Amino acid sequence: MGSHSPKEDVGKHSIKQAPKSGNTAFKLVLAAVAMFGFGFALVPLYDVFCEITGINGKITGPVERVEHWVDTSRTIKVQFITTNNAGMPWEFDALQEQVKVHPGAWTQAEFWALNPTKEDMVGQAVPSVSPSEATEYVQKTECFCFSQQSLKAGEGRNMPLIFSIDPRLPPHIRTITMSYTIFDAGAFAE
Amino acid sequence: MTTATAHHDDHGHHGPAKGIMRWVLTTNHKDIGSMYLWFSFTMLFIGGAMALIIRSELFQPGMQLIEPEFFNQMTTMHGLIMVFGVVMPAFVGLANWMVPLMVGAPDMALPRMNNWSFWILPFAFGMLLLTLFTEAGAPNFGWTFYAPLSTTYAPSSVTFFIFGVHMMGISSIMGAINIVVTILNLRAPGMTLMKMPLFVWTWLITAYLLIAVMPVLAGVVTMMLMDIHFGTSFFDAAGGGDPVLFQHVFWFFGHPEVYIMILPAFGIVSQIIPTFARKPLFGYASMVYATSSIAFLSFIVWAHHMFTVGLPLETELFFMYATMLIAIPTGVKVFNWVSTMFRGSMTFETPMLFALAFVVLFTIGGFSGLMLAIAPADFQYHDTYFVVAHFHYVLVPGALFGIIAGVYYWLPKWTGNYYDEKLGKFHFWMSFIGVNVTFFPMHFIGLAGMPRRIPDYALQFADFNAIATVGAFIFGFSQLVLLYVVIKSIRGGEKATDEVWEGAEGLEWTIPSPAPYHTFAEPPHVK
Amino acid sequence: MFSRTWQRLSSVVLGLFLSPAIMADWELNMPQGVTDISQSIYDLHMLIFWICVWIGVVVFGVMFYSIFAHRKSKGAKASQFHESLGLELLWTALPTAILIAMAVPATTTLIKMYDTTDAQVDIKITGHQWKWQYDYLGEDVGFFSNLTTSQDEIYDRTAKGDNYLLEVDKHVVVPTGQKIRFLITSNDVIHAWWVPEIAVKKDAIPGYINESWALIPEGKEGLYRGQCAELCGVDHGFMPIVLEAVTEDQYQIWLDDQRAAAEAQAAAALGDFSHEQLMVKGAEVYARSCAACHGAEGEGMGSVFPALAGSAIATGDMAEHIDIVLNGKQGTAMQAFAAQLGEVDLAAVITYERNAWGNDAGDTVTPKMIIDAKQ
Incomplete structure (x- = not known):
């Protein structure tokens, strides 16, 4: 490497500009680093966005139990559906397919889970509401989906859900579907 | 070493070093520009070969040549290579060559970083390509790598993919920083921003887009890496994550990325059309404003890629309206190009032919883009061959024709020799026919209901698929003509004048052809 | 190896000549469909399509006129105009108006598509x-x-x-x-x-x-x-x-x-099946539910989907084999089939896997064993 390389030669030209160029470059690097951070900031921002719009039916909870006025003038059909994610061998069912409720009334629903395997397992139910517009009106004081559920090998259990539909629910919504998908949460066990 | 440097510094101008180390150690913007262009050209043939494998399998219904798993690897690698390995490096290469010449700078502002940002690329793509030979195979989840297919369900090569993306991201960011710094700080006296050639303008805006979104891409693959190896759950619902979040973050990067791949081509075409129409560019200022508004809008339209994921109505409407807005500045650009030609004095050398094809075919891609923006209709178009036709129209006769036009336009300045005009025209017509025969039928099969990314299809799609495959081979093999033309021009040919083209304006045409190794050591004065 | 490549190549070449015969009815456009919504979408699609066509005709018309008339070879002299605020405003305002006109029906249709109330x-x-x-x-x-x-x-x-x-x-x-x-x-x-x-x-x-x-x-x-x-x-x-x-x-x-x-299927599961009956049925079930991943001859596929022919599970402990088919295998692509297939189908396909392609477990899995395993 005894031979010269042309870079020194060019370096001479740019050295004149160096302070200013270095300054601009530094700011741009900062901008790039900030945008990398912004990518991660999108995660909490997205959660906020979801809460506002009800996108994907994400429900935050639990809420304090508040006694609303009960709107007996209308009845909402609430359907419960359950899904097992791939690789989740539990039996997982809603014990009632649907209930009819008046907005404002507190209702309890029961779900059943059974671990048929020979190993202890941890499951996490992920809730989702359809139509997503209804999400913000579904209030839960208790839900098995708020935390991970542990079942020993062969163990089965009833799991409660206590919810109410906010009476401010827009009048065109007459059916709400509450979906729960059970995932194997062994990798995320708390 | 120090003495050698001191010694050589006494010389004013001298040529490049000899041997391979010239290329490894070079900090000369022309050398690096050439390397970027050759790298991109090489990747074009690799990614193109993959495209031909895909088209061969799709020539007729049934699986004949490859297995579905390998087909998915091919579509994924084809997309990644064409986006990150061909179009982006080619634009950076053109910027390296031409931006200093156009603004009257002696070199790029940060020459050593320039060297690094190029030399990262062969390693990034080498790593990506080597995954093809691993037992698990190459990434197979599409170039959009949606979670959880790319996380929980990914082949083990995904980790190499992630590092590859990190490396090309760092390369792009460094390249972009260099371009911004060069444009902002090294312009010749008198070269005000609003006197800059449009290629410089579009690249300046592109570079800002790159600095804004490549780190977001780096963020999203880092989240994937953490999900796969470190037990986080950004995208895994089992741990409280959300696969749809992936798409939001990805497309926050992805949509500006789409414009990163087209804005410099706008710039190139805006240089070429005035030259061959012998008439100043119509609406220079509005071109600058249109480009800036396109860049701004690109940040608020990302969810139009996600119309079917179940967004709330209001969100869907917002993104539909915002997307439709993009048609306005884009339209302004097309109208300006046409007005530039109007009452000009036109000749039709190869660069102009490619530029004209660009205007027509890119606009067709823009039209299908406008159709895709209509959210209700997008429910039918989404993830079909109509989308494939759309983005290939904006990327092949759009971005790629823009690059090829630029190569023909500047080749005499680079090599000092005119290229073979007859072969250039032959290359143009073969490419033009090939590109339309390949991609136009895809509109039909998409509308008729063929989903994208499938290795085999129902019988009613067979005719147009067969035609598209024939077109793909015509287009693919035509590019060998370009290779031949470039090599021929390097080795000799009619000597080019300094001005090269009769109607050409700008600093790059004031220096000798071929451009000396060092130019503008003394900055020129721009009136 | 060579003969196989040759076979494939010749089938491709043959296909070139055969393909027009295969496809009689191909479509060029989006289907109008059978619902109100699909019709509205089709109308939107055609509306925006014709708008694009007409803009294209005008813009490319001007362009091709220039290419034809304003060429140097015809002695055209370039004029030097390069700005016109009026024109710029016109071609910003006109597309804006068209887009607004387009957005109205699109919005109406989208609102209809989102109205899922009162489904039966x-x-x-x-x-x-x-x-x-x-x-x-x-x-x-x-x-x-x-x-x-x-x-x-x-x-x-x-x-x-x-x-x-x-x-x-x-x-x-x-x-x-x-x-x-x-x-x-x-x-x-x-x-x-x-x-x-x-x-x-x-x-x-x-x-x-x-x-x-x-x-x-x-x-x-x-x-x-x-x-x-x-x-x-x-x-x-x-x-x-x-x-x-x-x-x-x-x-x-x-x-x-x-x-x-x-109900009939549940009742049938309590009946008796011969080994041969189960093997015949098992072959059908296998082709439908298993062959896509494990291969038509149990040869497996790539590194993700293991071969069943000669596998330790398919020739080894029956209870373990049943468990994997019923409950899947965590951390792999193997799904749980307990809910996907009936007891008879499950018994048949497991019996088949244990005794086909040279596997010689020699035993028979009965539907009753599946019912027991599910308990």
Whole structure:
């Protein structure tokens, strides 16, 4: 490497500009680093966005139990559906397919889970509401989906859900579907 | 070493070093520009070969040549290579060559970083390509790598993919920083921003887009890496994550990325059309404003890629309206190009032919883009061959024709020799026919209901698929003509004048052809 | 090796000459479909299409006129104008007006598409790698729907049927004249459920429920075919949808039949089956539910899907084999089939796997053993 390389030669030209160029470059690097951070900031921002719009039916909870006025003038059909994610061998069912409720009334629903395997397992139910517009009106004081559920090998259990539909629910919504998908949460066990 | 440097510094101008180390150690913007262009050209043939494998399998219904798993690897690698390995490096290469010449700078502002940002690329793509030979195979989840297919369900090569993306991201960011710094700080006296050639303008805006979104891409693959190896759950619902979040973050990067791949081509075409129409560019200022508004809008339209994921109505409407807005500045650009030609004095050398094809075919891609923006209709178009036709129209006769036009336009300045005009025209017509025969039928099969990314299809799609495959081979093999033309021009040919083209304006045409190794050591004065 | 390549090449060349004969009816445009929504979407599509065509005609018209008339070879002298505020304003304002005119019907249609209220039939659709599962809410009817196109057709060993790659073993049956709501989710990766004729396309996302709806008018009974529209892995191209629209009466009869069939199947599981009976049935079930991953001859595929021929599980402990088929294997692509297949099918396919392709476990798995294992 005894031979010269042309870079020194060019370096001479740019050295004149160096302070200013270095300054601009530094700011741009900062901008790039900030945008990398912004990518991660999108995660909490997205959660906020979801809460506002009800996108994907994400429900935050639990809420304090508040006694609303009960709107007996209308009845909402609430359907419960359950899904097992791939690789989740539990039996997982809603014990009632649907209930009819008046907005404002507190209702309890029961779900059943059974671990048929020979190993202890941890499951996490992920809730989702359809139509997503209804999400913000579904209030839960208790839900098995708020935390991970542990079942020993062969163990089965009833799991409660206590919810109410906010009476401010827009009048065109007459059916709400509450979906729960059970995932194997062994990798995320708390 | 120090003495050698001191010694050589006494010389004013001298040529490049000899041997391979010239290329490894070079900090000369022309050398690096050439390397970027050759790298991109090489990747074009690799990614193109993959495209031909895909088209061969799709020539007729049934699986004949490859297995579905390998087909998915091919579509994924084809997309990644064409986006990150061909179009982006080619634009950076053109910027390296031409931006200093156009603004009257002696070199790029940060020459050593320039060297690094190029030399990262062969390693990034080498790593990506080597995954093809691993037992698990190459990434197979599409170039959009949606979670959880790319996380929980990914082949083990995904980790190499992630590092590859990190490396090309760092390369792009460094390249972009260099371009911004060069444009902002090294312009010749008198070269005000609003006197800059449009290629410089579009690249300046592109570079800002790159600095804004490549780190977001780096963020999203880092989240994937953490999900796969470190037990986080950004995208895994089992741990409280959300696969749809992936798409939001990805497309926050992805949509500006789409414009990163087209804005410099706008710039190139805006240089070429005035030259061959012998008439100043119509609406220079509005071109600058249109480009800036396109860049701004690109940040608020990302969810139009996600119309079917179940967004709330209001969100869907917002993104539909915002997307439709993009048609306005884009339209302004097309109208300006046409007005530039109007009452000009036109000749039709190869660069102009490619530029004209660009205007027509890119606009067709823009039209299908406008159709895709209509959210209700997008429910039918989404993830079909109509989308494939759309983005290939904006990327092949759009971005790629823009690059090829630029190569023909500047080749005499680079090599000092005119290229073979007859072969250039032959290359143009073969490419033009090939590109339309390949991609136009895809509109039909998409509308008729063929989903994208499938290795085999129902019988009613067979005719147009067969035609598209024939077109793909015509287009693919035509590019060998370009290779031949470039090599021929390097080795000799009619000597080019300094001005090269009769109607050409700008600093790059004031220096000798071929451009000396060092130019503008003394900055020129721009009136 | 060479002969195989040669075979493939010659089939490609032959295909070049044969292909026009195969395809009689190809389509150029989006289907108008059978629902109001699909018709509205088609109208929007055509409207925006013609707007684009007319803009194209005008713009390219000017351009080609210039190319023709203002060329140097014809002695054209370049004028030097390069600005016109009036023109710039005109071609900003005009497209804006067109876009607003376009946005109005698009918005109306989108609002209609989002109105899922008051559906009479609710069908839950679950995407799996690589099949669809349908559950009729409140009807106690549910099933999986698998591709029936054979591997022989796909690999060109026999002629392809008319509905090549668009045929399934169980259609999703819906009544006409009723509003049907689709609740779409996924069991693994993201899929998308798409039937062009009713203009329903919605992503199926694990953990989340999406909804869409269709009302197929009376008189539009028939079969409507669709496909998965989101890349979901190796067999993404092999999980079609067949929607069968029938009259309300036929729909009720079909529901009853489904329930009766389920009962009959449960009862049959208590009966006796010979080894030979199970082997025959097992071969059918295997071809439909297992061959796509484990290979037609149990040879496996790539590094993800292990061979069953000669495998330690398929020739080893029977209880372990049953457990894997019923409950899947965590951390691998092996799914749980307990809910997907009936007891008889499960017993048959496990028996088949243990005794086909040179596997010589020599034992028989009976439906009763499956019932016990499920307890």
